[in-house]
Amino acid sequence: MENLLALVIGVLYAAGIYMMLRRSLVKLIIGLALLSNAANLLIFTSGGLVPARPPLIARGESALAAPFADPLPQALILTAIVISFGVMAFALVLFYRAAEEAGADDLDRLTSTDT
Amino acid sequence: MSDLILSTATRFLMPLFLTFAVFLLLRGHNEPGGGFIAGLVAAAGFALYSLAYSPGRMLQLLRVGPRTLIGWGLLLAAVSGLPALAAGTPFLTALWAKLHIPGLVNLKVGTPLIFDVGVFLTVVGVVLTVVVALQEEED
């Protein structure tokens, strides 16, 4: 399963990167979203897969019984998901406004500030 | 027509969402859930209301501005770490108290729960801020 997930991660990265390299703002943000999913999945996988043993301590117990899914990567990913959600929401609005200012969705029309 | 369906459905769904959110928030420390998830659910409820009626009516219902909610949420989360400093322990050290009402409640209440409430309020505030702004953008 790990090998399969590694492949999935690779595909997500490839798709994300390809989308980001387009000229469309919408595709760019879709690419970003794919990329953050890929990163999260990468963390999840490299932390080790443990099927169906969530890190929930049973009522009355005082500790998790091994084997259990590593709770720390989960917490990290959760934080990362929330952060990327926030950032994505902002980026969406930003891109919308940029497209509005530029009158187009085309990134190639947004090059005036560079040189 | 669809507005009618939506608004009727909302009238039922909204309290359900909010109750569920509170439930998720309170049990989050022990079962799946927690401030963030609960916040999203609650925000979904309000957002539905806002879509069904209008942002203005939703804000009336909410009473507090969503941006103020963000402020309070952050404040609560940050402040929940401060009593620890007063107690001479590092920032964010949890302080717990037993809340015991015989027959009704028997649980531990601590600053981490306040923290989680802060998370909850922030999430609700953020989602509603964005949704309202976007909705107003439509007009």
Added chain:
Amino acid sequence: MTALPLAVLSPFALSALAPWAHARLKHHAGWLLAVLPAILTAFFGSLMPLAASGAPASFRTPWVASAGVMFSFHADGLALLFAVLISGIGTFILIYAGGYLKGHPQQGRMFVFLLLFMGSMLGVVLSDNLITLFVFWELTSLTSYLLIGFNHEQERSRRAALQALVVTGTGGLAMLAGFLLLGTAAGSMELSEIVEKGDQIRSAALYLPVLILVLMGAFTKSAQFPFHHWLPNAMEAPTPVSAYLHSATMVKAGVFLLARLTPALGGTPEWEASLTVFGAATMLAGGALALVKTDLKQLLAYSTVASLGFMVMLLGIGSPYAVKGCLVFLTAHALYKGALFMVAGAVDHETGTRDASALSGLRTGMPFTAFAAVLAGLAMAGLGPWLSFIGKELALEAVLGGGNLWLTAVTVLTSASFVTVAGVTGLRIFSGPPSAAPKKAHEAPLSMWIGPVWLAIKGALLGLMAGKAAAFLAPAVSSVLGRPEQMKLALWHGVNAALGLSALSIALGAAAYIGWDRVRSAGRLGDTILKWGPDRLYDLSLDALSALARGQTRVVQSGYLRYYLLAVILTVMTLAGHALYSRGEPPVMVSTVPVTAYGAAVALMIVASAIAAVLLDTRLGAIAALGGAGGGVALVYVMYGAPDLAMTQFLVETLTIILFVLIIFKLPRFARLSRPWSRVRDGLISIAAGGMMAYLALVALHVDLHPPISSYFAENSVPAGFGRNVVNVILVDFRALDTLGEISVLGLAGLGAYALLKLRLSGRKAV
């Protein structure tokens, strides 16, 4: 001796008061400000006996001790010779500037810069620490920049100022590197210690790099060929500046440095060859170009270039005669050239022109100035019984002693050119019938003729009282030679070869003076050379740099986001890929968790969604596909024990899609914007990048160097965190700080999105 650093710093302190003095006293402030350098002259003079006795005054205190930088000063003979010249001439320059720039709105700044320069220059010659010396050295470049560009609204002034700064600054940086290496080779940064270790340094492997780098500094500063061009251009500066910086003091800093380092670096064939060759080339170039100029300041500037070459050549020869000749000539040159520049300035000021071919008969209108000019002119020609005459004799003897015929010829020719220039600047314009100048010539005010008169007389007196001059210069000569040296100066050396050559040069110079007009018309060649000379080269290299800069920026900073992204992707692929390739081990391809049908289906769903997101042509389709991929990831979380994660992912995914949908329909539809080949290129790069990340994941999966720390959370969640959902306890307690940051991000994102939608300042200006 604390007085030493205080003396160096005093001009800096005074410069802070100069604007105030100028505001009160206007142009008379020059007289008041000149009091300080006058005192300094006396002070440095009073230190001479100490230097002569072999126990010079010195001062040392740590500055940046950890980097070997001391704030240290050492007043030996050489330093004091320069210090006296700097403060002595500086006295008259301040007075002169008061008269010359009378009524100029920025005269106060002139005083400030002149004083800053004076302090910097004193620092250069008195510093004992290499780095301290460098600091002051660069300060002279900076103040010189401000002074050359004094007429800042003129393009030419700005260009000249920048050119001087660039040329001397580049040399200065090379010199800094040279100093650092010299410090390493000598094991000390203190000059007084370095000069004792000549043998050690000359035999060190670093000797040649040190020599080359230090010479870069000295040659650029002292306007040696082919770096000489900035000096004539610097004549854009007001005359007080030209007289002070660009004839009497700053340009001699390079000569000073060479003299200072002679005991440490001198005496090798490399030293001798480079100094004599560059010196001689400079003499020829300067001497020749001086003859074809008619602008008084240009004439003097080129002859200054030649003089600097002369001094460098003499230091290259390095014999006692040569060193004595160099220092005597240096002193004499400072006096007469300073005087002549001030004369040129006075003439310009009073007549409105500096064109020597258009001026004549000024002696009646400007008698004092004429007196100074004639005296200084005689000195420059090496005619009168003045100090310069002695210097020339010594120098010729040194050149003859070296037995190098070429150098002898060059020296004679250059001396001849000096005679001609002296004739033009000191005699020609004052004699004959008065010319029709733009303004009718009147004598300049006292402040403008006292300086030249004094300096010219001083040069004459020192020659007549050769014994006094010898006593004054002997400690300096000892410093340069690195051993105590007896010094006797006499006007009359008897009839010898040197005297003969001297007479020859005078005859040649006189002939050229008489036929000056013809010499100039023959000198068109000189103008052609100038056109294609180093000055042009400077422009060309600036243009080339500029073109390179623009070209590079167009490529690197193209403005296209996708190229920037490509840069990041290719960078990380190259770096990480190379690290894996060159230092990695192949991944273990064995899965420990079996593939289930459900798992395979989810994987397929994610892959299919991702591919669909890429391929779909409609916005809604692409977004739905994105949702599918996100949902699939959530299912993975469900399968492998992460319910909180899965819930969050589902909710966030839904919400993201709602936001997308709210916004997306306000944006234009997808259009196929990119060309097919770029799609292919991007496709290949994406696949390669994805492949690399997959490979990385495969490697990472099976490298477990240490067990994770999470067993601590598993054990402490309930007893210490009072919660059974370990993930939640981590979020709100173990790692609450993360969550605090996280909601801050969220909050800001919300506020930001709101502000962005509500605040639209487009078309409005805001700073």
Added chain:
Amino acid sequence: MSVLTVIPVLIPLCCAVASLLARRSIRLQRKLAVAGTAALLFAAIGLMTAVLHHGVLCTQSGSWPAPFGITLVADILSSVMVMLTGLMGLAVAIYSLASMDEARERSGYYPLLHMLLAGVNGAFLTGDLFNLYVWFEVMLIASFVLLALGGERAQMEGAIKYVTLNLMASALFLAGVGILYGMAGTLNMADLSLKLRDTGHHGLITCVAMLFLTAFGVKAALFPVFCWLPASYHTPPVAVSAIFAGLLTKVGVYSLLRVFTLIFTQDIPYTHTIILWAAGLTMVTGVLGAFAQNEFRRILSFHSISQIGYMVMGLGLFSPMALAGSVYFLVHHSVVKTNLFLISGVAEKLGGSFELKKLGGLYSSSPVVAGLFFVVAMSLAGMPPLAGFVGKFILARAGLEAGQWVIVGVALAVGMVTLMSMTKIWGEAFWKGSPGTALPQPPSRKVLVTLLVPVAFLAALTVLTGIGAAPLIHVALRAAEQMLDNSQYIAAVLGEGMR
């Protein structure tokens, strides 16, 4: 004592929340901006003093022992950086009072500014790799919003590039953290340092190191991944540009310094040679970029890149003197570059433009501004006796000691080109005659004084840290020693027994 490590994060955080809640009163927010940043500076000085006297300070947040909780650590490097945050924050807060437009103030400028400072300080103080990511994101989102706030078209264009490339970098950073956790099972940097020492798994660790190098390289604006910076830094209001220039890239450099002295030290000949190359190329491309520009703030932006090269050069050389040079340069560059941006704003107020062509005559009309600019610009160009020279000198010395002639040559040559482009601004905006376009409304005296107070203060600082460089160099050398011998850091975080 250990509470000192939290306060630099808490003060701006609380100020941000307070300003947020006091949304309607701009006057209160303004007062809070100055008071809060002043308090931050004060706290930073306290932290610095404590660290210098008592060694590395730690707080185990939530009382959870390291490496399980999140540790906040202040060593000398961190406290120097926190001090910078305080300084830049205060300077920019004061400057904002007179320069920020009311529309932006009403739209949350001050909370964003505080939050930016909180994020930056969090990044400087955290001892946990994932927490570093979180603070990075706080800082980033605050900067995103600050950059875009106002919604002018140029801002939008700049923000898109800035946001996208930084998110890309964050994704790399996150992936690196994930892989590192999978490998070493910990996130605490001191713990990581111990656990990755002598592991033998060079390949993967070095590969992850490269992920971090790229990610932080983007944030620090290293060659060839700096393109977001020149595209965006000149688009927002001057106060925003100034705080960005002073702090944001520095967080990237700080992170490079931190992870490449603490965690990734297994393969120094490989990793640090790459860093040295990146440093050299960054210097050259940055300075050439600047040379091609004709707009005040664009020139400054490109120079930021080239100067980052110097800071990273010290890391590449990896000797006590070199690292001290990096630390010194970090401080110097923040002070100077922030100030130059502030001055560009003053020039714009006086001359009506950022375009050099349209500026002119300031040397005659505003001698004080001209004098301040000249001093600060010359410091950037590395002229003695100003701070820029000291930094360059120390790095050159360290480079020659290490036998790296080429990089020293490059550094010195780049200094020369920097000097030329500073004189370009000087020649065009100050020396050149005024182009004669009348300003619609010249700034009032009160506004001008408020603008010039922070400018003069920072200018004085660059003179003082140049002429009186010894104390700062002493601190920088101590910081470098701590970085090279990280046992102090590790012991402070994990306890004495864990060395």
